[in-house]
Amino acid sequence: MMRSLWSAASGMISQQTAVDTIAHNLSNVNTTGYKTEKTEFKSLLYQTLQTRTTTANGENKPISAQVGLGTRVASITSNFTQGSMLSSESFTSMAIAGDGFFSVRGADGNTYYTRNGDFKLSVGNNGDLTLVTADGYPVLDSEGNPITMPGDVSSSKIQVSTEGAFGYLDGNGNFVNVANIGLYQFSNPAGLEKLSNSLLAVTDASGEALNEANTANLIRSEVRQKYVEGSNVQVADEMVNLIVAQRAYEMNSKAIQAADDMLGQANQLKR
Known part of the structure; x- marks a missing residue:
């Protein structure tokens, strides 16, 4: 008993x-x-x-x-099944169709990952614009660098291709490619450690981040501008x-x- x-x-x-x-x-x-x-x-x-x-x-x-x-x-x-695509009015909002993750640089200088593509533009000390998360963390490109562009670019001129090419339209209507948004996959995404602010940290269980830009045999994800991914609840x-x-x-x-x-x-x- x-x-x-x-x-x-x-x-x-x-x-x-x-x-x-x-x-x-x-x-x-x-x-x-x-x-x-x-x-x-x-x-x-x-x-x-x-x-x-x-x-x-x-x-x-x-x-x-x-x-x-x-x-x-x-x-x-x-x-980690796909959430629904929700339309957004912001030109800096992006959703991922596929298994990829955005990479951001945290306040401690380490790289973290997220599916939250509700990005904003932050004005730097030199007047340049930096693509950041809603909490101010810089979004990284495929080479691990923050994505920046001239400060006189209007947000309505920003263009993002489905392959992740990030840029803007100049005065002549020509596309100026600034960077390629970094998209990463994991062999076991369920092993990622959940942190606050929708951030995910790499662990031994998740495996190392696989860069879609230079890793073979990966099904590339697509980026959808002016959309955000809703929760899959x-x-x-x-x-x-x-x-x-x-x-x-x-x-x-x-x-x-x-x-x-x-x-x-x-x-x-x-x-």
């Missing part, structure tokens, strides 16, 4: 994490470039009560008697998952209540 109490308690703790994850998904349903998360579970160790050879008559028994010790959260996995699916998690939590609560009743009855036997 004590084992059942701890097993049910581990289930309640795990389902609480599942509910927290679902709530996080629902709260980010309108976050640009957000990728939904799912809680994965795994069984704890099994305890052997009887081996395959223990019977009353000493005969061989085909199966053993084992009981599980509960469950725990194994991981919270991000689902499906509200109906999340509500179903929430109901399932709540019912599982209640089931574990019932198991604790049943074990408590059994312990209460055991205490009454002496009387």
